[in-house]
Amino acid sequence: MASAIFEIDARDGKARAGVLRLAHGEVRTPAFVPLASNASVRGLAAAEVAVLGFEMVLGNTFHLFIEPGHAYVAEMGGLHDFMGWRRPIITDSGGFQVFSMGHGSVAEEIKRRRGAGKSRILSIEEEGVAFRSYADGSERFMGPETSMQVQSSLGSDIALAFDECTPFHADRDYTRRSMERTNRWLDRCTAWHAEHGPHGQVVFAIVQGGVYEDLRAKSSAYAAQAPVDGVAIGGSLGQEKEQMREVVEWSLRGLPHERPRHLLGIGDVDDILHAVAAGVDLFDCATPTRLARHGTALVPDPERRWRLDLKKAPRARGSREPIAERCPCPACREHTRGYLHYLARRSELSAARLITLHNLTFMAALMRGLREAIARGTLDAYRTRVMEGKAP
């Protein structure tokens, strides 16, 4: 069955390069989707994100539900108008944030900024999840219908079905029962969406099943038969990169080839290279932008996990070199490591912004390189070059 929204233009092994056609425009894949969790890619204007070469951003259903509330965003014309971003938006399901409260792995950003210690899950039931809001301590509820309702009000191009994001430490039995409930929630999401979903919004299912091969297979099979336009791979992918790659492969195995696949929350360079080769089309991850805000730049240096900590002295203090030679970003064109070192150590706004511009330029180049390599049938050579420390 051909996809209504996805066209694959080229294949190289299991990898694919294609184009997603969404209500607010096209997204060439493989693509990295920067986070605009709270309706902005932190420190950048929406227009700048587009100029960097990104065609879609990710809005955070849970955060926008809590603040300013989806009704407010709807009243302001929907998330696109609200944040001044005219291209496609994918919204997550809210499941990751809702469940991270209860499972003890609260998303770092919340923890740091909001004292999420005060947020907690009150109950997880078939109907959904009751929790206490980090904003005002009030009791709130989110279930599959709430999640779809919120994403409908936000008006995203892609809505993700509500899922329980089971943590790594959950045992097989809990993971199985949770995955089965996520499947039932998927049905409720697609049912709600069929009746109430806004025109042009499509739904992606989420594959769960933890680190268990048979559960991932079952979850993928369930997603494969669902009336959705794409599939995201979520949940615990294991603690080691080896295991994560295995889990991604298990999850992909049962999925229909013609539908787009989104790997949630993964953004390390080597992981993206591997996942693209395995057949993943879309990625989102806080890492490139969060690292930037903390003074770390992405550089072609596999031995240091592609990271250059500009706050640390050895390769930054006193250096009149740019972060990366030949990088076209404003940080590299206009400034030295020695200057960014000083700004980053002072936590200056300008440091966060400049390094964010750099890191997203790096990610955009990586994804462009992957798309071109797939089109040319040279993906293996491209992966090898990047893994050897060539600029993407």
Added chain:
Amino acid sequence: MASAIFEIDARDGKARAGVLRLAHGEVRTPAFVPLASNASVRGLAAAEVAVLGFEMVLGNTFHLFIEPGHAYVAEMGGLHDFMGWRRPIITDSGGFQVFSMGHGSVAEEIKRRRGAGKSRILSIEEEGVAFRSYADGSERFMGPETSMQVQSSLGSDIALAFDECTPFHADRDYTRRSMERTNRWLDRCTAWHAEHGPHGQVVFAIVQGGVYEDLRAKSSAYAAQAPVDGVAIGGSLGQEKEQMREVVEWSLRGLPHERPRHLLGIGDVDDILHAVAAGVDLFDCATPTRLARHGTALVPDPERRWRLDLKKAPRARGSREPIAERCPCPACREHTRGYLHYLARRSELSAARLITLHNLTFMAALMRGLREAIARGTLDAYRTRVMEGKAP
């Protein structure tokens, strides 16, 4: 005696419009000089500041002396290269920050970010000031030669002579003795600079004398006879706007007309209108950019002191209007008050940046309006229009 660096093109009453010709380019006056205290206009790229229409920024001698140190900046090619700003830079003398430690009015920004409670003056003597650094608690010293040495290493276009910034609560006798010492320090500054000052850097004297007419007159007279290329008006200007305006007029009275005059630390719209009419050419002030970082936009609203607090609900929450109609800044072109309200309440980086762009756009328009009005001989009408709430 004609000025070597300043040409007055038009006069309207006591107001003047002209051009400063400095080592790194021209500055049309009257001009507002944005603060780049720590080698960046917070959140903006240097190129953006130029695009907004500003031709000079102010670097902070005291902060750069403490961190990263003037030797470091010199090693990085001087302040222009360091921060990627190719146009003129004025550096303050360091006096304001040094003395605010001891006089109990520590600059707000330091207090908030650095716990400057730990910084304190150890002694004020003829030679200079010993103090404990807020950065590492070490004992540091700054006197007239140090200040000039630091500004020489920074390589600014305009260096300010080292002065004691006497506070409002200082009595007449202290203010007089302090002003006389500042005069002696001025001689030491010009002597040091004549021998060691970098090519192309000019020196401005600073008028002190608190709120005492005769002391201001004496200080102006001393500055007037000094071998300097311009004069800045500093120190306590009083607690009320009325008194401030009087002090500015006393300070200006004895100054040679042909030299440029800089009013330090003043940036409210009505104060600028008044001071320009009184004959001031240059302004710097933290307010437009600091307000922006705290969510307050500048708008043509004299009754509210030209301030719109976007964090507060009434005129922002739910509003689909821009901050100001017809404002060409990115915040107004792309975004609503309702969006900025949400970002500002969350203290998002993007809020600080967007509102900074707006506020500096506002200041640039005000100064352009003043220059044009002086050139046309319509300054009174322009002041009246702005005071009635017309957009600058």
